[in-house]
Amino acid sequence: MEKVLEKVENRPGRPRCLDARRAILEATWEILGGAGGFADLTMEGIAERAGVGKTTVYRWWPNKASVAAEAFFTRIEPKVRFPDTGSLREDIRLQMKELCKVLTSRNGRVLRALLGGGQSDPELIEAFRSQWMEPRRVKGREILSKAVRSGEMRPDIDLDLALDALYGPIYLRFHVKHLPLDDLFVDQLCDSVFEGLLAKTSARPRSRAH
Amino acid sequence: MEKVLEKVENRPGRPRCLDARRAILEATWEILGGAGGFADLTMEGIAERAGVGKTTVYRWWPNKASVAAEAFFTRIEPKVRFPDTGSLREDIRLQMKELCKVLTSRNGRVLRALLGGGQSDPELIEAFRSQWMEPRRVKGREILSKAVRSGEMRPDIDLDLALDALYGPIYLRFHVKHLPLDDLFVDQLCDSVFEGLLAKTSARPRSRAH
Amino acid sequence: MEKVLEKVENRPGRPRCLDARRAILEATWEILGGAGGFADLTMEGIAERAGVGKTTVYRWWPNKASVAAEAFFTRIEPKVRFPDTGSLREDIRLQMKELCKVLTSRNGRVLRALLGGGQSDPELIEAFRSQWMEPRRVKGREILSKAVRSGEMRPDIDLDLALDALYGPIYLRFHVKHLPLDDLFVDQLCDSVFEGLLAKTSARPRSRAH
Amino acid sequence: MEKVLEKVENRPGRPRCLDARRAILEATWEILGGAGGFADLTMEGIAERAGVGKTTVYRWWPNKASVAAEAFFTRIEPKVRFPDTGSLREDIRLQMKELCKVLTSRNGRVLRALLGGGQSDPELIEAFRSQWMEPRRVKGREILSKAVRSGEMRPDIDLDLALDALYGPIYLRFHVKHLPLDDLFVDQLCDSVFEGLLAKTSARPRSRAH
DNA sequence: GGATAATCGAGACGGTACGTCAAGTCTTCTT
């Protein structure tokens, strides 16, 4: 077999073996997708499944949370993209459905495990935020701010708060209630949050498109 | 020391020692509140701190998640109650602030740890739902349904979805973003979700009281 | 089922239940005969198999060694008897074969286990000596002393030493070497010890009857 | 402290630490010599006293019997040697006294414990036979066969049977009867077994040297 | 080309906690 070695700069010594790195992330991914999730993930297990010495794992990651985070986010990140339909509600709704599809898939299990581990591991939750949530937030804020400028959205609401209001219920269902995240749910959620829970006092005509 | 023994019915055998039970839950509670949270909780540690044999712990609880759940929920449950001001928005807002106070306190740490453990332990998450969330939900649904009847709230929204919309953002902040949960946040959150995110197209006068 | 109760004297309280005693000894016997021997014998196991409370076992025997000893010796003792042929060598030889038959049987396993346990339990080894070995010794000494009086055996040898010389090799084979104890072995052993190992210097006619 | 590591062949991995091995055997030896003998020997105790992880003990020995056996036999084996006086009876008698001295000493306790454990542990008794008894037997057979050739001993007796006859009584006393093993006993034993128990029919003068 | 340096695999090391088992004691109700 051909070993792939890294060639970074002109440092002396044997360069890092990229095969090992890949094998470790691959093994981690597979274990995370298994029945036990993050609880079944052990450094020893990773090393063995990757056919690698334990030292090699520890050399590059300080703990299993880091490996898990990297294994997950390098693989899953590109999958969720924002559309751009011109309508705030449509953009958000489509992206929500996309997100829910990911959360419902096998990857959702891994993500759940990761988020669970994060409750007692600050680094892991930080990785979760910075590598998973923040990239989406950037795009989300962009869409919302465009909607504010176009007059579609109220200008007096903090954008992050608005995103929390939209996505919070999804995470609540996903993380705590473990309920299905289907299209109907997304539609109803969008409607409720965009329009508000209160009855309209005036007989203003509401135009809810579904 | 005086040992307190249970006297249930006329069963043969030595009755269960209530001191042991109490000591175990107490010890668990203290460990959970410590620096490491759920990660520092070990069955051995519980037994030692409670001055109890490990077997005694295992006799009554199958794993540390169960002990943790019982330790937490028997202690914290009564603390969060709903007010009844007559106004939907006020009731919810006050209760939300109450909830946020709990989540912000030392107990919040325990709860966070518990929910974390629940991601890889179905029984624990079930305990979380049934013993922590559901009792609150019952009262919440009651308030909302009253508001629907009085015309304050839109009748076309599923009550549980509405509660998800209201409380989801709190959990998102609490579990994922680890951001402060202060009164200002609650006020803004209530406003956004009750009124909706969209701009009102007509020049209808909005009466937001803050 | 009819419970058999003891009626010793006019002592107050419930009399001892003889069924329990018998069941305990029976259970002990069965466990001792199993694959693990003395190592598989536990007070808990005895109580359970006998359908008896642990307390009842502890009330009458201080430890499992005592139970084992009583279970074994009350059952096996009557089996070994000395014949009386009139000839010292014949009596001993026949009894030896009888003994070897017992040691070779399933009971031998129990006995081996018991003696093993006795190495770290003074009470057990004492029970072994007083209840198993000594009764035989009494009879053995009798036979030997008769043989001394009749001139068949040398009068200058301590009787116990003689018995050690005769039976020691059997125990050595049984306990240490775990070799078969067949009739041929007994015949050769008797011959060697009775006649001595040394060559006869004079041309004295030897009359070895086999 | 300087750690001594083994250098066997070109095997991969960290070489075995000889210090640990030595410390384990040393600790085992000390515990075996203590008040409780084999009964006080626990894997945990060995590890703790040796300043070693429990895993390290289990890595090299499957159970405490194995550790005990190795601890004992590597230390005690060289102590018992056969003399070579030219006379069969003298050689045996001196060696017997040597053996009895060992059995009587502190080491005797360990050996007794080992032999006891062996009754329910085939591997242990096998170790006892192959590492303790057989080396002596080899030399014993040699002496006896020389005695047969020189005409001092009867040629019609199996050598192993003869050795059983000579040493069996010692083990009987040591293992079962727990009686003292002094020089007088050895002298009388030798006399009885070499000369035989039977009275001499002819008036042949016996020359017993004591 | 030989020294130096970093990486790799393998696996032993001292530890911690696991979940189980049995020991022997204690407390209750029943007979």
Next chain:
DNA sequence: AAGAAGACTTGACGTACCGTCTCGATTATCC
């Protein structure tokens, strides 16, 4: 009072991983 039931403390069992370490082997750069 004896017996059953069963909860209690204690302590060892054997296993799984932890994170660290010490090897020989490999693969580069630098002199």
